[in-house]
Amino acid sequence: MERRFLEKKDFWLMAGLLAAAGLFWLVLSFRGQGGKAEIYLDSRLISQVDLSMDRVIRLEEVPEIELEVNHGRIRFLSSDCPDQTCVHTGYISRPGEYALCLPHRLMVRIPQDSSDAPDAVTGRRLP
């Protein structure tokens, strides 16, 4: 019996698998963008925080700071630093946004993977 290696239905299968994989990737990247915050201490990534569960977080490395996760957003709830700039920044949630405690060298950032995001943003708030 002569058979070609790939038949018509194989192409359908391939197309179906590609579509499924594409969908899977879309779901993954969507979840990755919306639901996560990165914590940097001294510009080193020390923790990734899932924003889907509301809670107050105290970091082992910087026990003087409390972070609060609420409805997919995160903020500095309290800090013992003198200027309180980090607390005043309020909630962040969108890709690229960040809040910063300069005295403790701690930054909370919402990661952005999308390639059309800018390389930098001007004019940050200063303590």
Add this chain to the structure above:
Amino acid sequence: MTKGLNTLSLSLVKVLRSLAVFLLAVSLLLSATGCQARAEKRTIEYYDLFDTITSLTLYGCSEEQTEQVRKELYELLLTFHQETDIYDTYPDVASFKALNDAAGRSPVKMSARQMEFLSFCQQAYEISDGKVNVMIGSLTSLWHEARDAGVLPEEEDLLAASDHVSMDALVLDEAASTARILDPLASLDVGALAKGYAGNLAMDYLASQGIENYLLSLGGNICVHGAPLGTGRDEFVVGIQDPAAADGSYSDTVKLSGGCVVTSGDYQRYIEVDGVRYHHIIDPDTLYPCTLHHSVTIICDDSAMADLLSTAVFLMDEASGRALAEKYNATVIYEGKQ
């Protein structure tokens, strides 16, 4: 029996074939999304300079070169930070606090760089028609205390301070490399110009090291050179901070392959008293924060010039601001117009 085996081997072939197709699909997908060729991108950050974050991203630099830049640039910027510091004195460096402390008494020996910078400050006063005045330390210190205390400064204190903001009180002796403040009640505040000038120092240093592709952010003053290698773009994309949103949100973007982008905004440092926001950019003529604009962005080749112009244009009406920017080949963008 034979037929059953045949069916089994046939379905085995089918499964293997599907597996091959699946692996092909996955590898196609991976190559399309995650694994494009990337030039190495390395970022250096400093947290203890100019009361802000300094970050430098180098594209296509080796790890050794990045480490060398990290050390040498830090030395360079730390020295300039100490030299221009108005809050602290240092054992090995005569800071501007030392110069302020000696006001009305004696000249202070300055480094060649401090002399150049102070001379630039004098030019800035001329260029901005008096709007960018580094001699308003007596005035800005009142606003600084007010921000810390959360209450407005007294009108009479502001008026009293405004008698001690003359640029003529700053006297430079190039031959002796000394500076002197004649008025004992006057003082320097170089906050509007130091970061921009530091940007030029950093860019000159990076050029001397043959570094072609980088993005430098001095507390949100952005300086770029070359291209962000590995992104497929030949220009950097710089977002302009949205005055009404959190840090890192942008309301506009500009593309450039060389030059500086500096924003002055009323959202950067402020106190709120009775629902009114009092920010940190003080108009030396009214003695109060200027309320003409929310955010002014300057794009030009020179970092010090961009810093100077962003403050000057922030303190002017739109027609005067646009005219001044044009005179120095700078582009101005207003955000969040009122």
